[in-house]
Amino acid sequence: MVAEQFESLADLRANPLRPFNQTEAKAAQAALKEIGQQEPLVAEALKEASPLKDFLVAALSLSPFLKESLTIQPSLLAKALREPLETLLERAVTTARQSWQPGETATPSEAEVMAALRLAKREVSVLLALADLSRMHDARQTTAWLTRLADAAVAASIDHLLLAADTSGKLKLADRTDPSRDCGLIVLGMGKLGAGELNYSSDIDLVVFYDVETGVLPDPLEASEIYGRMMRRLIRMMQERTGDGYVFRTDLRLRPDPGSTPLAVSVEAALIYYEGRGQNWERAAYIKARPMAGDLKAGEDFLRQLVPFVFRKYLDYAAIADIHSIKRQIHAHKGHGAIAVKGHDVKLGRGGIREIEFFAQTQQLIAGGRMPPLRARRTEDALAALAQAQWIKPEIATELTNAYWFLRDVEHRIQMVRDEQTHRLPETETELKRIAFMMGFDDTKAFSEHLEAVLRIVEKRYARLFEQEAKLSAADGNLVFTGQNDDPETLNTLSRMGFERPADMSRVIRTWHYGRYRATQSVEARERLTELMPELLSAFGRSKRADEALLRFDGFLKALPAGIQLFSLLGNNQNLLTLVVNIMSSAPRLADIIAQRPHVFDGMLDPGLMAEMPTRAYLEERLRVFLGGARHYEDLLDRLRIFASEQRFLIGIRLLTGAIDGIKAGRAFTHLADLIITQALQAVQQEIRQVHGDFPAGRVAVIGMGKLGSHELTAGSDVDVILLYDYEDGALESDGEKPIDAVRYFTRITQRLIAALSAPTAEGIVFEVDLRLRPSGNKGPVATRINAFRKYQEEEAWTWEHMALSRARPICGDESLMSEAQQVMEAILSRPRETAKIAADVAEMRGLIEKEKPPRDLWDLKLLPGGLIDIEFLAQFARLIAPFAPDDAESQEPRLTGTGKALSRYGQGILTQDELELCLGALRFYTELSQIIRLCVGSEFEPKDAPAGLIERLCVAADAPNLKLVEADIKRLSKSVRSAFQATLRRASSG
Incomplete structure (x- = not known):
């Protein structure tokens, strides 16, 4: 005989459950016929037409999972027809809870426990599906029974694992008949499991802690390994699919900092973490936390200790800002557009379950510290408590409670179709009809209208809760970075923003929120970063290669000592935010500098950065102030290194943003080098003087060569120098405590200067120093006396050395020696020369370079035929054969060492006017591109691998719409420059 309860349940004449379609029916x-062949009671009950038969046909047609489960285990339907539903559910849950217990003859194996739990899960799932679809149960009862089953399954598994550990000697339990009692192993149910509101096909979220003080561990040092192995077995027992199915997918990633902690965490470590690094979303998560397995008493004690972390004592501005930041984390969206039913996520979408939960949790966190009744785990209870406390109006509580359970019903039916963990409504009309019928609606139109009305109510209440915020987000979509699970909507949002690997980027961002970096360890820093996140991600998304930019920003954050100030500044300064994104997306080299030495970023905080040009006077004044507090030699050198790296970086920023062009950047980098070398030389001389004294009438001067001499340094240039000296004839040694001869004295000055500039330290190096342009090159002494320098240049130097001399200029040192060196160089350069021979030498040297160091590709702007070397050689050639201009001696800059100025002055009459203008234009073009490339990526530029921001910057610099046209300009100019170079030398040779 069929149980009366089921006859009454099937009596749905007023609004019967409709089958999906005739085929499925x-x-x-x-x-059902096949089931009846194995279960006579089922065959008898369904022999004649009846409401019960109609209901079962409809239910199985709508839920493939239900049909498959009953076909596999027909006895379940027979049980449902024979006995009261509550009795069957109670028995199944009890069987699951007792599955670990030893029998009269043996203790169940792990496989036997797993099998018992899976059979119980199938039975409960089938019974609840029948009860739910027949409307005997509502969502409250369904979630409660599912939670009871999860509690029983996890508790039984924990007891089994504890008993096994005791048997193997890993643990020493207080009571083998009650393994969990006083064991110190705490298993907390989180989320819907903790609240007693588990989904039909939900994961279960667990957090596991252990107390080493309970005495159950023979060796407390093995706790992490023992409990970690136990948790891996727990996960296997719960979620491994066997022939009997699975119990629950199990997630332990809500534990503290899951990326770097074991599956079970000690109580002491957990409390330290939550006190110092606990995050906003973790506070919200612990509202629902509940001890549900293991040592329940220890679990309650642990949660009591967490109360101050979850519920703050005072309602202050910081707490409210904290809550707002959670809101942005959990669900950021822009505006309030239309809600579409098809494909809508009833959990995470607008107006969904998450918004109702967060509506309650937000206010619980704000006021729960002062009002303990608000600390309810269940959403419905929390809404009721908020209304009771007059925190919200009673009608709002009723409205949201009704909406919550309706949406949970929809969620259950979505999952009930195929036992899939999804919260998204079908995209097709046909599949949406299935959900509508399962909900008891006549068609999709009626269902959609009702669902839309519910979603709009929730969305309205949720939005009003934070309507005081003028700006919710810069992103149109979810931006959820809580816990360890990727939110599918967030991944879609990141993808739409322009990120190619949204899952990887989401994982990186979660790292920031876990406080693993110094910059994000404080609660305040994470709050500021969370508020900044939508704008930051949108800005990265606009940079084309968003993933690369974000990863470079991650490297920057990793090295940053503190983050609150920076995040606050970026949040309130759109220009600064744009600049940071520009660096990360365009200039890997600058991004690396920031990551390695975050202090260089400080200069970017100067609001006048772009307005102030980096002139020599500007840099000199800042260096004077910066060195003012130096206490000793090493301190001064460290300050020089810091100043050099910061100012080189800031000059680069001006170049990157277009505030200065490549030629001005070259002069600025050179001014900086001049000032640093000057200070370093003075410091070195003072150090030498303290040990060795002065050398009688000793004089020292540093001569800048190469790009240093011509004011054309780039961000990554070496500095080429020569150190000249002189002293009183007849002097044999210095006059200090440790006197030394002249060669050693001035050699030591040179060596100490090189070390001061290029020795690697914690603050890096100032410059790589190159001495190869000194007389006799690497074979000669590192320091040269002025008369030896004169003699070498007059008698031994090659043409190429005189060409190099045309770019040389005194940098610093004794004024009289600098002047004497200048006169020597002027005299050498002004000597009459045989034009044809010099032309032949220049052509030979250019050919040799081309043979030994051919250009890598078109973008090797220095070595490219018709590139920078050709133009530099023309300027140097012109200087060597040009007659000495009589007004040079009276000029403030008697000899022009810069390539462009030298070419303009000395090239007249040697090149045609067209050739001169061509070369000057090409020089500007090459300089601009090469300065940007050296700044952003170093010496080598590969277009296919270059950051999109760099390519865009190069196109702007070249005034071209794309890189192909820039390359076309390079080809055209280089070909023309090479022709001018060859024609000039031909004319000079023929004479």
């Missing part, structure tokens, strides 16, 4: 009838 026939398949359901066939399945």
Whole structure:
């Protein structure tokens, strides 16, 4: 005889459950017939037409999972027809809870426990599906029974694992008949499991802690390994799919900092973490936390200790800002557009379950510290408590409670179709009809209208809760970075923003929120970063290669000592935010500098950065102030290194943003080098003087060569120098405590200067120093006396050395020696020369370079035929054969060492006017591109691998719409420059 309860449940004449379609109905009838062949009670009950038969046909047609489960285990339907539903559910849960217990003869194996739990899960799932669809149960009862089953399954598994550990000697339990009692192993149910509101096909979220003080561990040092192995077995027992199915997918990633902690965490470590690094979303998560397995008493004690972390004592501005930041984390969206039913996520979408939960949790966190009744785990209870406390109006509580359970019903039916963990409504009309019928609606139109009305109510209440915020987000979509699970909507949002690997980027961002970096360890820093996140991600998304930019920003954050100030500044300064994104997306080299030495970023905080040009006077004044507090030699050198790296970086920023062009950047980098070398030389001389004294009438001067001499340094240039000296004839040694001869004295000055500039330290190096342009090159002494320098240049130097001399200029040192060196160089350069021979030498040297160091590709702007070397050689050639201009001696800059100025002055009459203008234009073009490339990526530029921001910057610099046209300009100019170079030398040779 069929149980009366089921006859009454099937009496749905007023609003019967409708089958999905005729095809599915026939398949359901066939399945029921097959079940009846094995279960006579089922065959008898369904022999005649009846509401019960109609209901079962409809239910099985709508839920493939239900049909499959009953076909596999027909006895379940027979049980449901024979006995009261509550009795069956109670028995299944009890069986699951007792599955670990030893029998009269043996203790169940792990496989036997797993099998018992899976059979119980199938039975409960089938019974609840029948009860739910027949409307005997509502969502409250369904979630409660599912939670009870999860509690029983996890508790039984924990007891089994504890008993096994005791048997193997890993643990020493207080009571083998009650393994969990006083064991110190705490298993907390989180989320819907903790609240007693588990989904039909939900994961279960667990957090596991252990107390080493309970005495159950023979060796407390092995706790992490023992409990970690136990948790891996727990996960296997819960979620491994066997022939009997699975119990629950199990997630332990809500534990503290899951990326770097074991599956079970000690109580002491957990409390330290939550006190110092606990995050906003973790506070919200612990509202629902509940001890549900293991040592329940220890679990309650642990949660009591967490109360101050979850519920703050005072309602202050910081707490409210904290809550707002959670809101942005959990669900950021822009505006309030239309809600579409098809494909809508009833959990995370607008107006969904998450918004109702967060509506309650937000206010619980704000006021729960002062009002303990608000600390309810269940959403419905929390809304009721908020209304009771007059925190919200009673009608709002009722409205949201009704909406919550309606949406949970929809969620259950979505999952009930195929036992899939999804919260998204079908995209197709046909599949949406299935959900509508399962909900008891006549068609999709009626269901959609009702669902839209519910979603709009929730969305309205949720939005009003934070309507005081003028700006919710810069992103149109979810931006959820809580816990360890990727939110599918967030991944879609990141993808739409322009990120190619949204899952990887989401994982990186979660790292920031876990406080693993010094910059994000404080609660305040994470709050500021969370508020900044939508704008930051949108800005990265606009940079084309968003992933690369974000990863470079991650490197920057990793090295940053503190983050609150920076995040606050970026949040309130759009220009600064744009600049940071520009660096990360365009200039890997600058981004690396920031990551390695975050202090260089400080200069970017100067609001006048772009307005102030980096002139020599500007840099000199800042260096004077910066060195003012130096206490000793090493301190001064460290300050020089810091100043050099910061100012080189800031000059680069001006170049990157277009505030200065490549030629001005070259002069600025050179001014900086001049000032640093000057200070370093003075410091070195003072150090030498303290040990060795002065050398009688000793004089020292540093001569800048190469790009240093011509004011054309780039961000990554070496500095080429020569150190000249002189002293009183007849002097044999210095006059200090440790006197030394002249060669050693001035050699030591040179060596100490090189070390001061290029020795690697914690603050890096100032410059790589190159001495190869000194007389006799690497074979000669590192320091040269002025008369030896004169003699070498007059008698031994090659043409190429005189060409190099045309770019040389005194940098610093004794004024009289600098002047004497200048006169020597002027005299050498002004000597009459045989034009044809010099032309032949220049052509030979250019050919040799081309043979030994051919250009890598078109973008090797220095070595490219018709590139920078050709133009530099023309300027140097012109200087060597040009007659000495009589007004040079009276000029403030008697000899022009810069390539462009030298070419303009000395090239007249040697090149045609067209050739001169061509070369000057090409020089500006090459300089601009090469300065940007050296700044952003170093010496080598590969277009296919270059950051999109760099390519864009190069196109702007070249005034071209794309890189192909820039390359076309390079080809055209280089070909023309090479022709001018060859024509000039031909004319000079023929004479």
